[in-house]
Amino acid sequence: DTAVSQTPKYLVTQMGNDKSIKCEQNLGHDTMYWYKQDSKKFLKIMFSYNNKELIINETVPNRFSPKSPDKAHLNLHINSLELGDSAVYFCASSRGGEAFFGQGTRLTVV
Amino acid sequence: DQQVKQNSPSLSVQEGRISILNCDYTNSMFDYFLWYKKYPAEGPTFLISISSIKDKNEDGRFTVFLNKSAKHLSLHIVPSQPGDSAVYFCAASAYSGGYQKVTFGTGTKLQVIP
Numbered sequence A: 001d002t003a004v005s006q007t008p009k010y011l012v013t014q015m016g017n018d019k020s021i022k023c024e025q026n027l028g029h030d031t032m033y034w035y036k037q038d039s040k041k042f043l044k045i046m047f048s049y050n051n052k053e054l055i056i057n058e059t060v061p062n063r064f065s066p067k068s069p070d071k072a073h074l075n076l077h078i079n080s081l082e083l084g085d086s087a088v089y090f091c092a093s094s095r096g097g098e099a100f101f102g103q104g105t106r107l108t109v110v
Numbered sequence B: 001d002q003q004v005k006q007n008s009p010s011l012s013v014q015e016g017r018i019s020i021l022n023c024d025y026t027n028s029m030f031d032y033f034l035w036y037k038k039y040p041a042e043g044p045t046f047l048i049s050i051s052s053i054k055d056k057n058e059d060g061r062f063t064v065f066l067n068k069s070a071k072h073l074s075l076h077i078v079p080s081q082p083g084d085s086a087v088y089f090c091a092a093s094a095y096s097g098g099y100q101k102v103t104f105g106t107g108t109k110l111q112v113i114p
Helices: none
Strands: A004-007 A010-013 A019-025 A031-037 A043-050 A053-057 A064-070 A073-078 A087-094 A105-109 B010-014 B019-025 B032-038 B045-051 B056-059 B062-067 B072-077 B086-096 B099-104 B108-113
Touching: A004 A087, A010 A019, A019 A031, A019 A087, A019 A105, A031 A073, A043 A064, A043 A073, A043 B099, A053 A064, A053 B099, A073 A087, B010 B019, B019 B032, B019 B086, B019 B108, B032 B062, B032 B099, B045 B056, B045 B062, B045 B072, B072 B086
Parallel strands: A010 A105, B010 B108
Antiparallel strands: A004 A019, A019 A073, A031 A043, A031 A087, A043 A053, A064 A073, A087 A105, B019 B072, B032 B045, B032 B086, B056 B062, B062 B072, B086 B099, B086 B108
Protein backbone atom coordinates (compact mmCIF):
# COMPACT_ATOMS: atom_id res chain seq x y z
CA ASP A 1 0.00 0.00 0.00
CA THR A 2 1.63 3.20 -1.18
CA ALA A 3 1.13 5.98 1.36
CA VAL A 4 2.04 8.90 -0.91
CA SER A 5 1.97 8.26 -4.61
CA GLN A 6 2.80 10.64 -7.39
CA THR A 7 2.60 10.23 -11.14
CA PRO A 8 4.34 10.17 -13.46
CA LYS A 9 7.70 9.00 -12.15
CA TYR A 10 9.51 10.38 -15.18
CA LEU A 11 8.47 13.25 -17.42
CA VAL A 12 10.39 14.49 -20.43
CA THR A 13 8.93 17.43 -22.27
CA GLN A 14 9.85 20.35 -24.48
CA MET A 15 10.25 23.94 -23.43
CA GLY A 16 7.05 25.90 -23.51
CA ASN A 17 4.79 22.94 -22.83
CA ASP A 18 2.31 22.69 -19.97
CA LYS A 19 2.43 19.61 -17.75
CA SER A 20 0.88 18.28 -14.57
CA ILE A 21 2.14 16.04 -11.81
CA LYS A 22 -0.41 14.29 -9.64
CA CYS A 23 -0.13 13.38 -5.99
CA GLU A 24 -2.37 11.35 -3.74
CA GLN A 25 -1.99 10.31 -0.10
CA ASN A 26 -4.00 7.67 1.72
CA LEU A 27 -2.75 8.47 5.20
CA GLY A 28 -5.58 10.80 6.17
CA HIS A 29 -3.13 13.66 6.63
CA ASP A 30 -4.33 17.24 6.60
CA THR A 31 -1.21 18.82 5.15
CA MET A 32 0.41 18.20 1.79
CA TYR A 33 3.52 19.65 0.22
CA TRP A 34 5.46 19.99 -2.98
CA TYR A 35 9.25 20.01 -2.75
CA LYS A 36 11.80 20.57 -5.49
CA GLN A 37 15.22 18.95 -5.48
CA ASP A 38 17.45 20.78 -7.92
CA SER A 39 20.74 19.82 -9.53
CA LYS A 40 22.62 20.83 -6.40
CA LYS A 41 20.47 18.40 -4.40
CA PHE A 42 18.83 21.16 -2.38
CA LEU A 43 15.43 19.99 -1.17
CA LYS A 44 13.28 23.12 -1.09
CA ILE A 45 9.65 23.53 -0.24
CA MET A 46 7.49 25.04 -2.95
CA PHE A 47 3.96 24.85 -1.58
CA SER A 48 2.09 23.60 1.43
CA TYR A 49 -1.64 23.00 1.65
CA ASN A 50 -3.61 22.39 4.82
CA ASN A 51 -7.16 21.12 4.42
CA LYS A 52 -7.15 22.19 0.76
CA GLU A 53 -6.02 25.68 1.70
CA LEU A 54 -2.70 27.15 0.53
CA ILE A 55 -0.56 28.04 3.55
CA ILE A 56 2.96 28.24 2.17
CA ASN A 57 4.07 29.57 -1.19
CA GLU A 58 7.82 29.95 -1.28
CA THR A 59 8.24 32.57 -4.01
CA VAL A 60 7.58 30.05 -6.72
CA PRO A 61 6.93 31.51 -10.21
CA ASN A 62 3.31 31.95 -11.19
CA ARG A 63 3.81 29.31 -13.87
CA PHE A 64 3.51 26.77 -11.05
CA SER A 65 -0.04 26.33 -9.85
CA PRO A 66 -0.91 23.75 -7.22
CA LYS A 67 -4.45 22.46 -7.05
CA SER A 68 -5.99 20.55 -4.18
CA PRO A 69 -9.41 19.13 -5.10
CA ASP A 70 -9.61 17.42 -1.72
CA LYS A 71 -7.44 16.69 1.31
CA ALA A 72 -6.01 13.56 -0.25
CA HIS A 73 -4.79 15.16 -3.47
CA LEU A 74 -2.39 17.93 -4.34
CA ASN A 75 -1.57 18.25 -8.01
CA LEU A 76 1.07 20.49 -9.51
CA HIS A 77 0.49 22.15 -12.85
CA ILE A 78 3.34 23.88 -14.61
CA ASN A 79 2.80 26.25 -17.53
CA SER A 80 5.33 27.29 -20.15
CA LEU A 81 8.03 24.93 -18.95
CA GLU A 82 11.60 26.25 -18.92
CA LEU A 83 14.94 24.45 -18.93
CA GLY A 84 15.50 25.52 -15.33
CA ASP A 85 12.41 23.64 -14.23
CA SER A 86 14.29 20.38 -14.73
CA ALA A 87 14.49 18.77 -11.30
CA VAL A 88 13.01 16.06 -9.16
CA TYR A 89 9.70 17.07 -7.60
CA PHE A 90 8.55 15.39 -4.41
CA CYS A 91 5.09 15.38 -2.98
CA ALA A 92 4.71 14.83 0.77
CA SER A 93 2.06 14.77 3.46
CA SER A 94 2.08 15.11 7.22
CA ARG A 95 -0.07 15.53 10.29
CA GLY A 96 1.99 17.76 12.52
CA GLY A 97 4.96 15.44 12.74
CA GLU A 98 7.22 13.86 10.21
CA ALA A 99 6.40 14.08 6.55
CA PHE A 100 5.91 11.10 4.28
CA PHE A 101 7.26 11.53 0.78
CA GLY A 102 6.29 10.19 -2.58
CA GLN A 103 8.89 8.55 -4.80
CA GLY A 104 9.49 11.71 -6.79
CA THR A 105 8.90 12.82 -10.37
CA ARG A 106 11.99 13.47 -12.43
CA LEU A 107 11.10 16.27 -14.80
CA THR A 108 13.42 16.92 -17.74
CA VAL A 109 12.76 19.90 -19.95
CA VAL A 110 14.52 19.77 -23.31
CA ASP B 1 20.32 31.86 3.06
CA GLN B 2 20.63 28.23 4.05
CA GLN B 3 19.22 27.97 7.56
CA VAL B 4 20.02 24.28 7.87
CA LYS B 5 23.48 23.19 6.81
CA GLN B 6 25.11 19.85 6.37
CA ASN B 7 28.70 20.75 5.66
CA SER B 8 29.86 17.28 4.73
CA PRO B 9 28.46 16.28 1.35
CA SER B 10 29.76 12.74 1.75
CA LEU B 11 31.06 10.31 4.35
CA SER B 12 32.61 6.85 4.10
CA VAL B 13 32.61 4.47 7.04
CA GLN B 14 33.68 0.87 7.50
CA GLU B 15 30.94 -1.62 8.27
CA GLY B 16 30.54 -2.12 12.01
CA ARG B 17 31.96 1.30 12.87
CA ILE B 18 30.08 4.38 13.97
CA SER B 19 28.74 6.87 11.42
CA ILE B 20 28.33 10.43 12.61
CA LEU B 21 26.41 12.86 10.45
CA ASN B 22 26.36 16.49 11.45
CA CYS B 23 23.93 19.32 10.95
CA ASP B 24 24.03 22.99 11.92
CA TYR B 25 21.20 25.47 11.95
CA THR B 26 20.92 29.21 12.35
CA ASN B 27 17.28 29.85 13.20
CA SER B 28 16.74 29.77 16.97
CA MET B 29 13.00 29.40 16.39
CA PHE B 30 13.41 25.81 15.21
CA ASP B 31 11.88 23.56 17.83
CA TYR B 32 11.71 20.16 16.17
CA PHE B 33 14.39 18.36 14.24
CA LEU B 34 14.22 15.37 11.95
CA TRP B 35 16.50 13.09 10.00
CA TYR B 36 15.45 11.55 6.72
CA LYS B 37 17.11 8.83 4.71
CA LYS B 38 16.94 8.75 0.94
CA TYR B 39 17.83 5.96 -1.45
CA PRO B 40 18.32 6.69 -5.16
CA ALA B 41 15.09 7.03 -7.15
CA GLU B 42 13.02 7.06 -3.97
CA GLY B 43 11.54 9.77 -1.81
CA PRO B 44 13.05 10.61 1.58
CA THR B 45 11.84 8.43 4.44
CA PHE B 46 11.60 9.54 8.03
CA LEU B 47 14.27 8.10 10.30
CA ILE B 48 14.26 9.76 13.70
CA SER B 49 13.35 13.07 15.29
CA ILE B 50 14.00 15.10 18.39
CA SER B 51 12.17 17.90 20.13
CA SER B 52 14.06 20.94 21.29
CA ILE B 53 13.23 20.09 24.91
CA LYS B 54 15.45 17.02 24.67
CA ASP B 55 19.11 16.56 23.96
CA LYS B 56 19.06 12.94 22.92
CA ASN B 57 16.72 10.48 21.28
CA GLU B 58 17.55 6.88 20.56
CA ASP B 59 15.91 4.33 18.29
CA GLY B 60 17.79 1.10 17.85
CA ARG B 61 21.06 1.76 16.07
CA PHE B 62 20.16 5.40 15.50
CA THR B 63 20.69 8.19 18.02
CA VAL B 64 20.17 11.88 17.46
CA PHE B 65 21.90 14.42 19.69
CA LEU B 66 20.87 18.04 19.95
CA ASN B 67 23.07 20.84 21.27
CA LYS B 68 20.85 23.90 21.31
CA SER B 69 23.49 26.31 22.51
CA ALA B 70 25.69 25.38 19.57
CA LYS B 71 22.69 25.05 17.21
CA HIS B 72 24.02 21.68 16.23
CA LEU B 73 22.60 18.22 15.90
CA SER B 74 24.11 14.95 14.91
CA LEU B 75 22.96 11.51 13.91
CA HIS B 76 24.92 8.52 15.15
CA ILE B 77 24.53 5.14 13.53
CA VAL B 78 26.17 2.27 15.33
CA PRO B 79 27.04 -0.24 14.15
CA SER B 80 26.93 0.94 10.55
CA GLN B 81 25.67 -1.53 7.98
CA PRO B 82 25.98 -1.54 4.18
CA GLY B 83 22.21 -1.05 3.92
CA ASP B 84 22.65 2.29 5.66
CA SER B 85 24.34 3.64 2.54
CA ALA B 86 22.08 6.47 1.44
CA VAL B 87 21.75 10.24 1.49
CA TYR B 88 20.75 11.60 4.89
CA PHE B 89 18.86 14.86 5.17
CA CYS B 90 18.65 16.87 8.32
CA ALA B 91 15.48 18.95 8.71
CA ALA B 92 14.31 21.54 11.19
CA SER B 93 10.88 22.92 11.77
CA ALA B 94 9.43 26.01 13.37
CA TYR B 95 5.88 26.96 14.20
CA SER B 96 5.08 30.09 12.27
CA GLY B 97 1.82 31.70 11.27
CA GLY B 98 -0.14 28.81 12.70
CA TYR B 99 1.75 26.11 10.87
CA GLN B 100 4.91 24.05 11.09
CA LYS B 101 7.38 24.97 8.40
CA VAL B 102 10.14 22.46 7.67
CA THR B 103 13.53 23.41 6.25
CA PHE B 104 15.87 20.77 4.89
CA GLY B 105 19.63 20.60 4.79
CA THR B 106 21.48 19.73 1.61
CA GLY B 107 22.14 16.14 2.55
CA THR B 108 25.14 13.95 3.33
CA LYS B 109 25.81 10.88 1.25
CA LEU B 110 26.86 8.03 3.52
CA GLN B 111 28.70 5.06 2.13
CA VAL B 112 29.20 2.08 4.41
CA ILE B 113 32.00 -0.11 3.12
CA PRO B 114 31.64 -3.86 3.73
